Amino acid sequence: MPDFTWISVDDFRQPSGWVRPEAGQARARAYCEMLERGEILFFSEPPFKLPAEDRQFLLAQQWAELRMHKNVSYRPGEDVLRGVSGAGANVDRLQAILRNYSAEVIAFLQNFLAPYARDWIIDFSSFRPFDEESRGLPLHKRNDLIHVDAFPSRPTRGGRILRVFTNLNPAKPRVWNTTERFELLARQYAEDAGLQRIAEDSWLSRTLQDWGGKLGFRGMGRTPYDMFMLGFHDYLKENTAFQKECPKIRMEFPPFSTWLVFTDGVAHAAMSGQYAIEQTFLISPQVLVAPEQAPCRILETIAGRPLVY
Ligand SMILES: [Fe+2]
Numbered sequence: 001m002p003d004f005t006w007i008s009v010d011d012f013r014q015p016s017g018w019v020r021p022e023a024g025q026a027r028a029r030a031y032c033e034m035l036e037r038g039e040i041l042f043f044s045e046p047p048f049k050l051p052a053e054d055r056q057f058l059l060a061q062q063w064a065e066l067r068m069h070k071n072v073s074y075r076p077g078e079d080v081l082r083g084v085s086g087a088g089a090n091v092d093r094l095q096a097i098l099r100n101y102s103a104e105v106i107a108f109l110q111n112f113l114a115p116y117a118r119d120w121i122i123d124f125s126s127f128r129p130f131d132e133e134s135r136g137l138p139l140h141k142r143n144d145l146i147h148v149d150a151f152p153s154r155p156t157r158g159g160r161i162l163r164v165f166t167n168l169n170p171a172k173p174r175v176w177n178t179t180e181r182f183e184l185l186a187r188q189y190a191e192d193a194g195l196q197r198i199a200e201d202s203w204l205s206r207t208l209q210d211w212g213g214k215l216g217f218r219g220m221g222r223t224p225y226d227m228f229m230l231g232f233h234d235y236l237k238e239n240t241a242f243q244k245e246c247p248k249i250r251m252e253f254p255p256f257s258t259w260l261v262f263t264d265g266v267a268h269a270a271m272s273g274q275y276a277i278e279q280t281f282l283i284s285p286q287v288l289v290a291p292e293q294a295p296c297r298i299l300e301t302i303a304g305r306p307l308v309y
Contacts, residue, residue: 074098123280150229174273225307
């Protein structure tokens with residue numbers, strides 16, 4: 001059976017930050033390492049400001065009427081809200097709440113995981129108002145199948161996907177299944193998912209990458225690593241034997257708890273839960289404190305070739 005669950009953080013809290021500021025630097029590094037090894041860091045309440053009136057607004061809306069898509073997403077860099085149509089005061093308010101939320105999470109991580117703030121890309125945040133149970137999404141978009149994250153439009157080029165989640169549901173937990181660590185999954189399934197083929201196709205991928213970069217196409221700066229991870233996401237979701245038989249750890253994140261996880265390395269499925277808010281960061285390989293634990297490094301070792309250039 002897999003041997004991990006979450007690690008509760010009790011030496012950092014809102015609004016004061018580190019309980020022992022003089023140890024903050026060392027603790028930040030230690031937490032980075034835990035995350036990179038595949039641990040989930042857990043806070044029983046958000047370690048950043050999330051005003052009660054904002055939470056209530058998010059819970060009170062009739063989301064189906066706002067014609068929402070899979071989730072509402074917010075791009076902090078451009079101040080753009082996506083996934084909800086219509087105009088008006090409610091949409092403006094929603095954007096203001098996400099703008100605020102995003103700024104709070106960024107300020108929190110600049111302190112809590114300070115080593116990463118030197119070189120990260122602040123990715124999207126999202127609000128997830130639908131119940132994960134019975135969503136009826138197409139297979140590759142289903143959240144209730146165990147998978148690792150990879151984004152078609154935002155290649156990480158060996159960097160890592162860090163996500164901060166908060167369960168906003170006042171009564172129900174958000175339930176996840178996780179399974180074995182990335183290295184075990186990769187050793188078992190990477191070959192079948194096409195790792196060798198992608199690694200050996202370096203000429204084609206290098207050419208595509210060069211042209212994509214020159215022409216400025218989004219998503220074309222994909223390295224063989226990015227291509228493998230996109231494929232691995234789909235491969236795991238399509239693999240019914242894996243979904244059925246893999247060892248599972250059920251995690252119930254209680255109302256208002258917050259958890260941090262590298263979702264490119266920790267395979268996960270959201271089984272049930274409604275109303276979560278989340279901010280994503282892409283962490284550059286240069287600032288990882290345990291680079292040998294990164295999926296990219298693990299896959300390169302298995303393939304015997306570089307996957308990023
Ligand atoms: Fe995911």
